[in-house]
Amino acid sequence: MANGFTDEDDALLAELGVEVETKKHVSRTPREERIIAGFEEIQRFVDEHGRRPQHGEDRDIFERLYAVRLDRISESNECRDLIEPMDRQGLLSGAALAATDDTDELDDDALLDALGIAVEAPAITELKHVRSTAEKKAAEEIANRDRCEDFARFKPLFEQVQKELDTGLREARKFELKSEIAPGRFFIVGGQKAYVAEMGEVKLTDQGRTDARLRVIFDNGTESNMLMRSLQRALNADGDAGRRISEPHAGPLFSDRTIDGDEASGTIYVLRSKSDHPLVAENRDLVHKIGVTNMSVEKRIAGAHLQPTFLMANVEIVATYELYNINRTRLENLIHRIFEPARLDIEIMDRFGRPFVPKEWFLVPLFAINDAVEKIKDGTIASYAYDPAQAQFIRRSGGA
Incomplete structure (x- = not known):
C-alpha cells in the first residue's frame, strides 16, 4: 500500500483506534530539490557541531559555504516558504526577510565566488578541487x-x-x-x-x-x-x-579526590570468584575479573551467581579505582589488552546449559594489576609488556 502497511496492518491499527494517514507525494522542481538538499547539509553540520555555521577565514571551507548558503536562504521569501516546515533546529527563526525572491545566487559556484574562492572544477560536488x-x-x-x-x-x-x-x-x-x-x-x-x-x-x-x-x-x-x-x-x-x-594526560585518570570541574567516569573493579570450578579453586588468589562500570560495584555484582560473566558464582571485591574524565570503554579495552597473555582459558555452562567463554578473567596477581594502574597513571604503560611467566611487566625493546 502507499502508506507502507499491508491491509492486515491497517485493519489491526484501525481496531486499536489508530488512524492511518496516507502521505501524499509532493512533486518538486529541480531547483526546490537543490535548495532542500543544500539546507539538509546545513542541518547535518548543526547536528554534528551543535551550532550554526559561521563566517570567517579561519573556518573550514564547508562551514563558510554553509554559512553563506544559510544567509541566502534566510534572505529569500521563496526559500523560507519552502524550508520552514523542515527547519527543526530553528535556523531561520528571527532572520530578517529580504526584499527579493531571487534564488539564483544559491548556486554553490556563486556562493564560493562570494567567499572569494576560485572553483577549479566544473562541479561543486567535488569540493576537494575547491581551494582558496x-x-x-x-x-x-x-x-x-x-x-x-x-x-x-x-x-x-x-x-x-x-x-x-x-x-x-x-x-x-x-x-x-x-x-x-x-x-x-x-x-x-x-x-x-x-x-x-x-x-x-x-x-x-x-x-x-x-x-x-x-x-x-x-x-x-x-x-x-x-x-x-x-x-x-x-x-x-x-x-x-x-x-x-591528544596528549596522554588529557585529564586525571584516577584520583583519591576530585578536582573542581572533574567529571566522574566510573570505577575499575577487581573481583575474586568463589566458584568451585577446579581451575578457579586451585588458583583462587590469582584468578581475577577486571572490569569498568559506571554504577556502584555492589550493584554491578548483584546476582553474580546467575550470570556466566561472573562464572555462575558469587564474588568478592578485592580492589577498586575511581576514574575521572576518561572514556570507560577505551580504558577497559586497554587493560584487557595489557593482560591478554594471562587471560583465563575457561568454559562454563550458563543456567540454561549453554557453553559460555568469559573474557574478563585473568590469571594475574593483584600486585601486577596495581602496577598496571600506576603505569597507566604516569603514562609509561606503552613502554612495557606483561610477562605471565614472571608475573611482572617487562620493558619493551626500545621503550623509553
Missing part, C-alpha cells in the same frame, strides 16, 4: 620540505606516540582550533604524523591575526619551516583526515 589562494599556499608549504638532518632525535618520539595510540593512551581527534597548535604537539596532516618542534615569536598579521613561524618535523624524516596558519589551513583542507593527536 591561502589554502594553495598552505599546501605548497606542506609540500616544500627539507630533509631533517637531526631526525634521529625525533624518531623515538614518533615511535612512542604510535605505541600510545595503539594502547589507547592517546587519540587521533578531529582538528578544530588554531590554539591546538603549540610546541610539543603532534598532528596528522597529509597522511603523515607531524611534530611541532619549535615555534618562533607570535606576531600580528596585517589582518590583525596572530601567526608564528614553526619548525615542523614529519615522520618520514623531512621537516618544514612553515607558518602556524599554514599548518592550520592544511589540517582543515584535509577534512576528517586532518587530526590532532
